[in-house]
Amino acid sequence: MIRLGVLSAFVVLVGMVRSRMTHRDAWIIFGVGVGLAATGAVLFAVGSRRLTERMSLDYRAAGILLLLRRTGLPLLGLAFFLVWTIVYVGLWAFDPVHSFAGLAPLPRFAAFCDITDVFETKLESIRRYETMLRPVPHIRSLEAVEGLATIRGAEIGVRYAEAFGVLRSTLG
Secondary structure: OHHHHHHHHHHHHHHHOOOOOOHHHHHHHHHHHHHHHHHHHHHHHHHHHHHHHHOOOOOHHHHHHHHHHHHOHHHHHHHHHHHHHHHHHHHHHHOOOOOOOOOOOOOOOEEEEEOHHHHHHHHHHHHHOHHHOOOOOOOOOHHHHHHHHHHHHHHHOOOOEEEEEOOOOOOO
16 A cells, blocks of 8 residues: 555655746756655665564675565566656756757657547547547547547647657758
8 A cells, every 4th residue: 555655645646746846946846856765765774674674584695685575566677667767857946948959849759649629529539530539448449539639638738649660851
């Protein structure tokens, strides 16, 4: 139950990081992130030491590995993701002008298109191909189409969007 609570806290923390933030917000997020990382490192060190002593293990590394195993991979993966989020926010906080020099404004391999105004038309078009529709949770369900459009829209700050893979790009 504790792991689920911590896992949920990580999801909420990452979800709270806004895609468009002010320089002040970046410093606050960076400071809180460094504080959380330091607290986590101290708690992990103390926990692994106590575990090593309590179980009479010969090597401290055995206690560290045992604590990692007890923590669980999903929680460690989310912690790793959160740490890298804080690193990138920190880079931007220290030098917002040059921190990502050379990258496109949206450093992704996707091009997004706002489809908010035509989204209902898209759904109506999909409904006309009844044989192609599948029940939830299939990717070709109406709910999945709306969910993906909502997520993609959130990525660029609109209600609904479509993402297209960029196969070729020219720099100029």
